[in-house]
Amino acid sequence: MGQRLEASTTSAKTMLFDTESGVLAVRSRRFEVDGPDSAVRDGDAIYTQMMALGRESAAGRAIDLIVLSGTWHGLTLRRADLSPVTPVMEWPYTGAQDLCARLRADQEFMWWFYERTGCMVNAIYPVFKLLHLAEGGHDLDGLLALDQSSLNFARLTGEVWTNPSLASGTGLLNAHTADWDAEVIARLGLEGVRLPELRSATDTAPLAPDAAVLLGLRPGIPVLTPGPDGGLSQVGDLATEPGDMTFSMGTSGALRFSTLHPSLSPTLSTWSYRSPVGALSGAATSGCGNCVDWAKERLFGSSTDYAEIEPLLSADKRSLPVFMPFLFGERSPGWQDQRRGGLLELQPQHSRADMYQAVLEGIVYSLYHCYKELTALNGTPRRIVLSGGVLSSPYWTQLTSDVFGAQMEVSSRQHSSVVGAVRMGLRSAGLDERHPALDDAAPRIVAPRLERREQYDEGFARYLDHYSRTLPGAGEGAR
The missing domain is CATH 3.30.420.40 (ATPase, nucleotide binding domain)
Known part of the structure; x- marks a missing residue:
């Protein structure tokens, strides 16, 4: 054992x-x-x-x-x-x-x-x-x-x-x-x-x-x-072949693309690390689940459960505020650790549920920004495996697939880094890293709703506009 x-x-x-x-x-x-x-x-x-x-x-x-x-x-x-x-x-x-x-x-x-x-x-x-x-x-x-x-x-x-x-x-x-x-x-x-x-x-x-x-x-x-949890997640989800991407949305957010060799971005927007078994081309954000926790605490209080907020969310809402998810600085794609976050375009009619939903959207737009840089460098992944706290929210999970416009496998492994560590243990003992107890469930697939494409393209364009205007040192927009 x-x-x-x-x-x-x-x-x-x-x-x-x-x-x-x-x-x-x-x-x-x-x-x-x-x-x-x-x-x-x-x-x-x-x-x-x-x-x-x-x-x-x-x-x-x-x-x-x-x-x-x-x-x-x-x-x-x-x-x-x-x-x-x-x-x-x-x-x-x-x-x-x-x-x-x-x-x-x-x-x-x-x-x-x-x-x-x-x-x-x-x-x-x-x-x-x-x-x-x-x-x-x-x-x-x-x-x-x-x-x-x-x-x-x-x-x-x-x-x-x-x-x-x-x-x-x-x-x-x-x-x-x-x-x-x-x-x-x-x-x-x-x-x-x-x-x-x-x-x-x-x-x-x-x-x-x-x-x-x-x-x-x-x-x-x-x-x-x-081993690092990010690299072990790649092993845990059996996403170690070139073209496999894992997409983790936990405390922070990370997209990791298995590559044959180190892959370096001409725009300095992505990183190149290693999994325990090979090269990784990736992008990571400091703001993900930690921003959601922040928003829930500030907007609804510690006694409110996330499940109570879920029915208040709707993809039919338009003209939400724009959230810049840089409460903890920026990693990919701009690497501006001095960048700051917050809600923009707030209007009197916006409810706390609107602000909370804007936080979810802003996080996904930030990660989609990273995804576009990664795919420009490495091509479109053959598969994307989604994991992390995002899966506890059906709204947020579907929103992620919709914004990316990509089909995603929902990881059947609640703790993919844990499973990755077990697989490495099996390897070190000379055993097959695949095991029925680890690989017995077929993945659930989340497909994007194509009718939402124009809506989220417009939302992403709004996000990019504010992203460019809030660059540290960019004048009035940076304050």
Whole structure:
């Protein structure tokens, strides 16, 4: 039996999988985070909470393999004994936004960095978080740079390892060689920073005795190098062949296109990372489900359930406000981490339901903007697999298909990154990654309503107009 442990953006998750019986058991628990900013977290507290949930789920079970997953783009500085120098700055942390704005003014540097790493000059990336810390007076020499998942692996095994898939989201990995990029490191003056050893996505290290005590398991159990949830979703949904696209609409939004080789945009609008099994061409937004949560809380209050709002939504509504979903800055396609969001074209007759619906539309238009950049680069995907919190809203799911004008497979896997981690565990054990318990349900298909094409084309044009007029530094429209 295998156990999968994840430290996601908001929750600890665990999954048990029995290869013989096919039994799946998934549990999750929201992290308790001190302080008002959940983008900056105590990495050791996150590890402890993840391990506590893992111990509960594995109680009385014989575990033969542990697999790990988490998020891209986190950074914590650690001493050699793994004691903390900084908390974990997760992907929403934007402390380096002013530094990145200055660097983006240098077109030569921006192109050079993008073509080497597949990453844009943006505050989300650990490389710029490191520069921000150095600029603030931190001495980085001799310190170890990790993300939460690599920290978890190090504490579980005593080995300071990561793999190219997780490392591809740092801005320090060469997109073409899948090795740490010595030229980038040298140009940015980061030679003194220690980076984890790069190992294969199927490599394992034995569970250390102290971690075994925390989990209530025997020491020596193989622990798989950690993977990023985005890359593992590609594996979980069996979307690893060129032309396969996964489309995740959770806390953030992401479109990931499997490609044969790294794919770089001539407009600098997309990124090139790696899944555990190959290259990914993608685009991601910082504002998705987090914007929906914000809107529900502000407009309806915490006591209102999302299901109560659903009947108030209608595709027949016209002249809604326009929502710019940049409450947490912008990633793709413009990479303006200083961009701000909000509702525009508000009129006295607009109800709170109208504003909430505008939020859903604005998020989808932003992701459609990303989609158009991706398809201009890679062509039309042969299939699109939709997953995430969007599926809990029939209105929002249909709206997404309508705006994209594309047929979408609804992922039958509630936790596709969890399933991806299980598949990688099966691979590392030399087993077939396909299993009846993981692949027994035929996908549901959502088809676009062609009669809505003109309506949403007009809505997208309105969105693009406000997008161009709210570019940071664009004059009156930027304020």
